[in-house]
Amino acid sequence: MKTYKIAAIPGDGIGTEVVSAGVEVLAALAKREGSFQFEIDHFDWGGEYYKKHGCMMPENGRSLIHGHDAILFGSAGHPEIPDHITLWGLRLAICQPFDQYANVRPTRVLPGIISPLRSVQHKELDWVIVRENSEGEYAGVGGRVHQGSALEAATDVAMFTRAGVERIMRFAFNLARSRPRKLLTVVTKSNAQRHAMVMWDEIAAEVAPEFNDVTWDKMLVDAMTMRMVMRPQTIDTVVATNLHADILSDLAAALAGSLGIAPTANLNPERNFPSMFEPIHGSAFDIMGKGIANPIGTFWSTVMMLEHLGEKPAGERLMKAIERVTADKRFHTPDLGGKAKTAEVTAAVIDPSMAPISDGVRNGLLHALYLGNYPVVIVVGAGGFVGVRTDVAAAWCAFVADPVDRILRHQTDQDRQTVLKFDSIGSLFGIIVVLHAIRFCQKNTRS
Numbered sequence: 001m002k003t004y005k006i007a008a009i010p011g012d013g014i015g016t017e018v019v020s021a022g023v024e025v026l027a028a029l030a031k032r033e034g035s036f037q038f039e040i041d042h043f044d045w046g047g048e049y050y051k052k053h054g055c056m057m058p059e060n061g062r063s064l065i066h067g068h069d070a071i072l073f074g075s076a077g078h079p080e081i082p083d084h085i086t087l088w089g090l091r092l093a094i095c096q097p098f099d100q101y102a103n104v105r106p107t108r109v110l111p112g113i114i115s116p117l118r119s120v121q122h123k124e125l126d127w128v129i130v131r132e133n134s135e136g137e138y139a140g141v142g143g144r145v146h147q148g149s150a151l152e153a154a155t156d157v158a159m160f161t162r163a164g165v166e167r168i169m170r171f172a173f174n175l176a177r178s179r180p181r182k183l184l185t186v187v188t189k190s191n192a193q194r195h196a197m198v199m200w201d202e203i204a205a206e207v208a209p210e211f212n213d214v215t216w217d218k219m220l221v222d223a224m225t226m227r228m229v230m231r232p233q234t235i236d237t238v239v240a241t242n243l244h245a246d247i248l249s250d251l252a253a254a255l256a257g258s259l260g261i262a263p264t265a266n267l268n269p270e271r272n273f274p275s276m277f278e279p280i281h282g283s284a285f286d287i288m289g290k291g292i293a294n295p296i297g298t299f300w301s302t303v304m305m306l307e308h309l310g311e312k313p314a315g316e317r318l319m320k321a322i323e324r325v326t327a328d329k330r331f332h333t334p335d336l337g338g339k340a341k342t343a344e345v346t347a348a349v350i351d352p353s354m355a356p357i358s359d360g361v362r363n364g365l366l367h368a369l370y371l372g373n374y375p376v377v378i379v380v381g382a383g384g385f386v387g388v389r390t391d392v393a394a395a396w397c398a399f400v401a402d403p404v405d406r407i408l409r410h411q412t413d414q415d416r417q418t419v420l421k422f423d424s425i426g427s428l429f430g431i432i433v434v435l436h437a438i439r440f441c442q443k444n445t446r447s
């Protein structure tokens, strides 16, 4: 059996809560799939480690994780430690030397989630933001002199290299090409920044002819914020610099419903180093320890990890499970206006029997309507009310209408067997309801 070695670095704040939920989901998924397993090594690096050792990770930290297949990261940030120390000491200390230059951030309004944008349902907002992740404004070039004196000076130089820009442009064009709309927006600020950003634009134009099937346009970053809010349906794939995409992707996450949902992949596309997967959100100390952190961003990041590992079908199944859960408001955490706990959302994603009632009833109703068989509707409705597993109710209807596989195509053999077992209980229940309904009708007709 294939074994994937994963380095889990929960980091700080809610990072510990969401990463442990992510690890739980991965373990359950591997068990269900049966064709691969995970070997997870946990690393306690972060703010607390810094308080003990004076550094966010040990000096040989990178060599400890270099051999892993992927990294699952939580967040870096501690209220008692300046942000630039936590960020540069951990996240960037991994991203940059491991050359994870493509930071990929999909944004979608998942089922059951309401976008703050009035006109957006689902398909109007389906973006992927590609963030240049190795240079630009976060290259670390700069310095500070004469500290504390009136002559104090500081610089942060945004450094762009031709090689760095070319590779991120090619990556973004390729990604745009792989998506149905084949549409790319290159975000820039070349009106005000007349050196590096002009080179950025020129390189985009040079690379574009290699991708004749991709339609692309150019947009100033300030205008892009407006377009994201006013005309979200005109956007598909976006490429932007380290700083620009950092800001735009937080806006994107908020427009898709919550920062707690959005995922990230820090990719080293050449696979010379492990890639790192993390939710977009940070440590969120305001909700730490309350058990209410939304783990969906981490789960979605593990979907991206599965794709990167070559386990695309498993990733798709997990994404389906995530969407089933977001569709049910019972599993919305407070950031989405609900009351659910991290643990409840995690359990719902892991256990297919927690499939939302609405899903089961909807499927059941559809099949029942297809049959024109009203008692089936009663069974499904009643099944929902008395708490019979809704996927069982749906499966029962599917069993009548169509092969069970059709409705349960995203579940495994083991699930199907369980459903079929419960299916007979569902059928029995259905027969009793139908018999009662017939007797009731006969009695009323006689009287």
Ligand code: ATP
Binding pocket: 014, 075, 076, 077, 078, 083, 259, 260, 261, 280, 281, 282, 283, 284, 285, 286, 287, 292, 293, 294, 295, 297, 333, 335
């Ligand atoms: P950092 O400084 O580490 O980047 P932060 O604490 O400034 O992080 P974020 O984590 O980026 O802020 O999030 C901002 C706010 O959004 C948080 O204070 C929190 O209330 C909310 N939030 C973020 N992530 C989640 C989540 N997964 N679940 C619920 N709420 C979240």
